[in-house]
Amino acid sequence: MRATLIYGAGDVRVETVPDPAIQQATDAVVRVLRGCICGSDLWPYASMPAVDHGNRIGHEFLGVVEDVGADVSGLRAGDLVVAPFVWADNTCDFCLEGLQTSCRHGGLWGRNGIDGGQGEAVRVPQAQGTLVKLPVGEDSALLPSLLTLSDVYPTGHHCAVTAGVSARTTVTVIGDGAVGLCAVLSAKRLGAERIILMGRHKDRTDLGVEFGATDVVAERGDGGVEKVLELTGGDGTHTVLECVGLKEAVVTAFAVVRAGGVVSRVGAPQYPEVPMDFGDFLRNITLTGGVAPARAYIEELLPDILEGTVDPSRVFDRTVDLDGVPDGYRAMAAREALKVIVAP
């Protein structure tokens, strides 16, 4: 089959790799109908040192089950399924607590002989725990929305949930990327009435407003902080959803959070220590978030997508086939595209 590999910064290639097949009785093989490129894929695309043997890449996909191992029940060939961006048995103590990203028998796509999601097919370990059946057909117009259940939508949701967003909390979302926009959507869904979106790309913040943002702050750094404080009577917001991952963004987060409030971060942190100072200690600020256990949220988020109440697929603004994946990376890195869907 053909699949995507990354060889270093700026060097993504589509190559022929071995066809996946059942190796363990808990495996399934899934033919990929839709995959996509994640903002977090752009970190290695920006800075990965060159390697001789490329790494498989891609961790978001939905597709059709082609084969299942002997120990997999509840799934069979022909089922349409979505995979969360971390595979997990969904039965260990961490999984039962809703922390499938720390599953005792789970792992990441594209590592240690596991296929990536940007290819024609994937061998899925712990298939019964990992995959969630979707009640639609291969030709459903909802495939892009359902694909967001793999990562970007549950990641925004995790950010809002861990921050404690509710009807009683004001919210600042930092970042107008696909995760930031899904965080807006999630905050709105959880009842927030005041959602300030910090982002400087008007087309994206316009979508954020459609998703539920009540205010947009285009300024960054001190100017942006000043604006949010102005909008909140000098106090900042109860919750801050940090969806970027850069130190500058988390500095802004602490500057715009209200005393006693919560900063949640889901942008993979590109900094070794957190700039949370003595003042933040005096103000009783909490820092939470982390890698979203998407698997924990799929069943909860699914009905709204099926009913059309929310449409997170709007974060996709370009579709490519497998051959178009390298250009998809280029376009996302150049901010020509918000999020690229892959239809192999």
Next chain:
Amino acid sequence: MRATLIYGAGDVRVETVPDPAIQQATDAVVRVLRGCICGSDLWPYASMPAVDHGNRIGHEFLGVVEDVGADVSGLRAGDLVVAPFVWADNTCDFCLEGLQTSCRHGGLWGRNGIDGGQGEAVRVPQAQGTLVKLPVGEDSALLPSLLTLSDVYPTGHHCAVTAGVSARTTVTVIGDGAVGLCAVLSAKRLGAERIILMGRHKDRTDLGVEFGATDVVAERGDGGVEKVLELTGGDGTHTVLECVGLKEAVVTAFAVVRAGGVVSRVGAPQYPEVPMDFGDFLRNITLTGGVAPARAYIEELLPDILEGTVDPSRVFDRTVDLDGVPDGYRAMAAREALKVIVAP
């Protein structure tokens, strides 16, 4: 009257200062029956640059109301009261949320013309909101226990509460100082069944065991981390109560917290950035805590003290009069005394 001033590292003096008197209609004047020295007083005692005019110091006291301003209701001369370590109106939005440390009209003892607690008397701003009446007499044997309501006990309690300690959580307490021991007491009171106390002073950890610690780890650094992981099947504990304030302690905290767990810190952080790394992000660790809003907890913690169910006064192991305060600082800094009570 006489009161304590600090002039720099190692330089604490007791001097004559102006007698306090009502200045605002919201003030009260309290004659101090008992004050004490806080672990946080040891930070300036260790490193404060020398000054010509000393700063008033001490932020924990209980005493007898001598005079009240015209706008103070519910308090009158003769009432026995305890003061939390931050004064507050107890009516603003932050106070109503239980965050009196961020009161819009509150402040710190010993700053900006406000008396400190290590003296004969104190002018108490926002007296109606700040002071809590105690149903005992001046000769009560409970005065030391009631004095802990000023800071050390609610600080340990705040650490446990913000960490989410309950019967369902395992707990590590880092630090065998008075706050760490009160954190053990609080975790036990909140129902925790497994409480690992990290501390290397046997007399203190022995008291910790009496307060409810089920395991004691005397090793520090990597050796201590290894021990806690051994005790918890390699996972660490759901909650970690960091009661030291040094970077080394918070590094240990992140190393012994279970995935999905919470580190709460109440030790005033002596480091500018938090060593919370990518692994902590992947494990969904939350960092919370901060300066304890003692005022929020006094009514809740009072009954157990009055009934004798808990005895946090056991953290006091030395009593001095005002003249003895400088030697009290020396003894606490030298770890000869755990916590020193002041009877002016």
